[in-house]
Amino acid sequence: MVGMTEWKTLRDNARSMIGKAYAPYSRFPVGASAITDDGRFVAGCNVENVSYGLGICAEVTLAAQLVATGGGRLRAVAVCDADGSPLMPCGRCRQVLLEFGGPGLLVDHADGPRTLGELLPDAFGPEDLDRITR
Numbered sequence: 001m002v003g004m005t006e007w008k009t010l011r012d013n014a015r016s017m018i019g020k021a022y023a024p025y026s027r028f029p030v031g032a033s034a035i036t037d038d039g040r041f042v043a044g045c046n047v048e049n050v051s052y053g054l055g056i057c058a059e060v061t062l063a064a065q066l067v068a069t070g071g072g073r074l075r076a077v078a079v080c081d082a083d084g085s086p087l088m089p090c091g092r093c094r095q096v097l098l099e100f101g102g103p104g105l106l107v108d109h110a111d112g113p114r115t116l117g118e119l120l121p122d123a124f125g126p127e128d129l130d131r132i133t134r
């Protein structure tokens with residue numbers, strides 16, 4: 001269960017990450033924040049590169065911070081654009097988030113939280129690897 005207070009903190013944290021974003025090429029800063037199963041908050045922002053394809057999304061730097069600060073599982077995540085409005089994670093980021101939150105991860109949405117399972121149905125997962133004997 002993720003309460004109203006936690007969602008507000010998640011959105012506030014995501015908005016504050018907008019100011020940290022490095023997005024000189026797209027001029028589309030993105031901020032992300034998540035709460036973990038042990039109650040930590042982690043955050044991220046997009047980090048672009050002059051070699052455009054090397055840019056990384058806010059959700060990816062969030063995942064790196066999760067791992068670098070002790071790991072654990074993500075329970076809920078909020079991503080926002082420069083207006084502070086909820087932004088739905090891109091397709092690649094849905095897969096990155098799945099790795100650390102699974103299909104039950106709650107993703108902020110203007111009309112109420114969605115589960116990652118709704119946003120990335122029939123996803124590729126560890127069980128697909130397990131089906132094959134290597």
Ligand SMILES: O=c1ccn([C@H]2C[C@H](O)[C@@H](CO)O2)c(=O)[nH]1
Nearest residue numbers: 026028030046057058088089090
């Ligand atoms: O879920 C998303 C979608 C886009 N971006 C970034 C990538 C790029 O730096 C900028 C414009 O696409 O927004 C994110 O950080 N997360």
